[in-house]
Amino acid sequence: xxQSTKTQTENRPTxxxxxxxxxxxxxxxxxxxxxxxxxxxSLEVSPPTVTVTLKRMERDGWIASDQGKDIRLTPKGCEAAxxxxxxxxxxxxxxxxxxxxxxxxxxxxxxxxxxxISDEIETQMRTNxxxxxxxxxxxxxxxYEHVAADWHPLTGVQPGQKVIIRRIHETxxxxxxxxxxxxxxxxxxxxxxxxxxxxxxxxxxxxxxxxQKVALGLLTAKYIFVEKVS
Ligand SMILES: [Zn+2]
Numbered sequence: 001x002x003q004s005t006k007t008q009t010e011n012r013p014t015x016x017x018x019x020x021x022x023x024x025x026x027x028x029x030x031x032x033x034x035x036x037x038x039x040x041x042s043l044e045v046s047p048p049t050v051t052v053t054l055k056r057m058e059r060d061g062w063i064a065s066d067q068g069k070d071i072r073l074t075p076k077g078c079e080a081a082x083x084x085x086x087x088x089x090x091x092x093x094x095x096x097x098x099x100x101x102x103x104x105x106x107x108x109x110x111x112x113x114x115x116x117i118s119d120e121i122e123t124q125m126r127t128n129x130x131x132x133x134x135x136x137x138x139x140x141x142x143x144y145e146h147v148a149a150d151w152h153p154l155t156g157v158q159p160g161q162k163v164i165i166r167r168i169h170e171t172x173x174x175x176x177x178x179x180x181x182x183x184x185x186x187x188x189x190x191x192x193x194x195x196x197x198x199x200x201x202x203x204x205x206x207x208x209x210x211x212q213k214v215a216l217g218l219l220t221a222k223y224i225f226v227e228k229v230s
Contacts, residue, residue, distance in 0.1 A: 021084060054068070085142050148225065150227065151225040185214045194207070195207060
């Protein structure tokens, strides 16, 4: 059975390379410099492993660099990154809608499946899921970045401001414990909340969500994007 899909996947990056491409895409999208040390941290691999993999990726035309510095995706790398991110996000929706997988589990489950989806299945997923522009965590599918452009990190919100939770950034999606915490406390896209207190000296803020008051570290709050409401 494995053989029959070989032709279709021949030009496709390996799952490892797809993971690298997806992280680099998010870094470039957010205007962050792509640095090997940050890749090592995000992918939980050693810096020498990253160096070797980046060399291979450059050889294969997924990325370009100036002697290992100023790393950037090539158009081919950017397209492949967009594809795997889109498949990841569509998978999250499929798991949520069809299998009722809890919100906090979607990302980790989709991480396994995203590498196995073919062009045909992706097309069917898009149609069946009504062409979503955001993932269940509120992150934009590639090409829909403008949808999230007016949402701001919770860290920039003044006390007393009412907000709608819109987006939990991809970086936070990689932290399963944090996702469970957010889900348990109702801090999910669409929820109404109010910043009740900001304690800068303590690096925390309090968020009123429904009848609950939740304390968040500013390091976490910066990955929660909201829309202000009057
Ligand atoms: Zn997501």
